[in-house]
Amino acid sequence: MLDSRHIRAVTLDLDDTLWPVWPAIARAEAVLLEWLATHAPRTAAMLGTTEAVRAIRLQVERERPDLRHDLSGLRRESIRQALGHAGEDTALAEPAFDLFFAHRQKVDLYDDALPALEFLSARWPVIALSNGNANVHTIGLGRYFQASLNVGSTGFAKPDVRMFHAAAQAAGVAPEQVLHVGDDAHLDAMGALGAGMHAVWLNRKGVDWPAQGPAPHATVDSLHSLCRLLEQGS
Incomplete structure (x- = not known):
């Protein structure tokens, strides 16, 4: 059971926790393809199919x-390799990625995201902890977070316990005093438990607990439910 009296900080996943990630990525990819159609048309034609994008991504991951x-x-190198394969200027990878990245930050928050951020940040230091590349400051949420950690800043990815411990250190508390909240059963909930933290699984879709091993301290169907649970336990 979750006892919020022992919590001194909160770590929070971003993608699919505060906003649905794939609509933002799809829009950013559409803008990227439109830009490439003007500046690198052969590359745009190459990246026009899901199969081609996946093939280049897999090649980059292998290499x-x-x-x-x-x-x-991965995204920047995939664009660079696509440009190279199409015989076009690979230097275009930088402005192309910058354009994609800027539009990837244009997310549509879940209705419960802002009220939850207001609630959590008024009570505890909140640390963003993401395997993605969203930037909470660019998105306009930076005021709610004491720090924001991802693979680029830590060198680790969830469920590596070192990433969770880095977040606890950023909050200035011990791991056992941290509550982590996220939508991914394995990366978030199991990862946090393995790091010695409290864990709440955000299960918006109402699916069964998919992981083997210990269950999280609590499961909620929304961030509204999370806030109610924490308020009851205080």
Whole structure:
């Protein structure tokens, strides 16, 4: 059971916790393809199918295992390789990625995101903890977070306990005093439990607990439910 009296900080996943990630990525990819159609038309034609995009992504992952968890690095290198394969200027990879990245930050928050951020940040230091490459400051949420950690800043990815421990250190508390909240049963809930933290699984879709091993301290169907649970336990 979750006892909020023992919580001194909250770590919070971003993608699919505060906003649905795939609509933002789809829009950013559409803008990228439109830009490439003007500046690198052969590359745009090459990247016009899901199969081609996946093939280049897999090739980059094989050639650059160091980028396996670095989504920005993977995207930038995939664009560069696509430009090269199409015989176009690979220097265009930088402005192309910058355009994609800017539009990837244009997310549509879940209705419960802002009220939950207001509630949590008024009570505890909140640390963003994401395997993605969203930037809470660019999105306009930076005021709610004491720090924001991802693969690029830590060198680790969830469920690696070192990433969770880095977040606890950023909050200035011990791991056992941290509550982590996220939508992914394995990366978030199981990862946090393995790091010695409290864990709440955000299960918006109402699916069964998919992981083997211990269950999280609590499961909620929304961030509204999370706030009610924490208020009851205080």
